Amino acid sequence: MATNAHDLDPRRRRTREALLSAFVSLALRRRYHEIRIDDLLEASGVGRSTFYEHFAGKDALLVASMGDALALLAGVPIGRSTPPQLAMLLDHFWHNRAMAPGIFQGAAHRVVRNALVLRVEEALKHGAGGSVRLPRRLAAHTLADGLLSPIVAWLAGEAPCRAGDFAAALHDASRATFASLQIAGPA
CATH class of the missing domain: 1.20.272 (Zinc Finger, Delta Prime; domain 3)
Incomplete structure (x- = not known):
């Protein structure tokens, strides 16, 4: 799901930023294929369904980043x-x-x-x-x-x-x- 960050309410923007930040943090320590959705969820503190409200998957998160x-x-x-x-x-x-x-x-x-x-x-x-x-x-x-x-x-x-x-x-x-x-x- 493509979402323009500027169109998000503050809470949704914070969630998106937490996911992006978690992705970057993990990408500094691991190769892309080693990063799992569960790792992103744990690092960001975001639930699985909320993750999928923002991104179709890990590839979409990479492109957004x-x-x-x-x-x-x-x-x-x-x-x-x-x-x-x-x-x-x-x-x-x-x-x-x-x-x-x-x-x-x-x-x-x-x-x-x-x-x-x-x-x-x-x-x-x-x-x-x-x-x-x-x-x-x-x-x-x-x-x-x-x-x-x-x-x-x-x-x-x-x-x-x-x-x-x-x-x-x-x-x-x-x-x-x-x-x-x-x-x-x-x-």
Whole structure:
């Protein structure tokens, strides 16, 4: 169940925040596949039925915990997100990179990647400023993978560089990829 946190009454907002906080706390200590719903319930003090009033499951909780990051990344190809915003996100990822193996590998990576693909596809639908040559879903996969794969490699330490430099290059590459996918308009 998708819920906008701003639309919740204070009690529901606190419950949602407790679940998100419990998830982050557990994700710092365990890999995603090791986190069970019962662990989340115990750590948050929330009952099972209340959990399911807020989230369809653990995957939905993971996506909600990354909602702002996914929205920012989805905005990069179409120019809604700027290099400084991206640099701030990359700095955040870097300072929390202890969570990276738990979130950017295995089942969690698939969940995050699929959520990013959906966000990019939605961004292409509403505000891309033109049509893409590929079906929107394929274009979204192309753009999402072009963003996520280098971030995962960077967080793994495969190619060290400053977050600001990486953000500028990633922004430019994503915008160029998007431009290459667009259908040329009338001359």
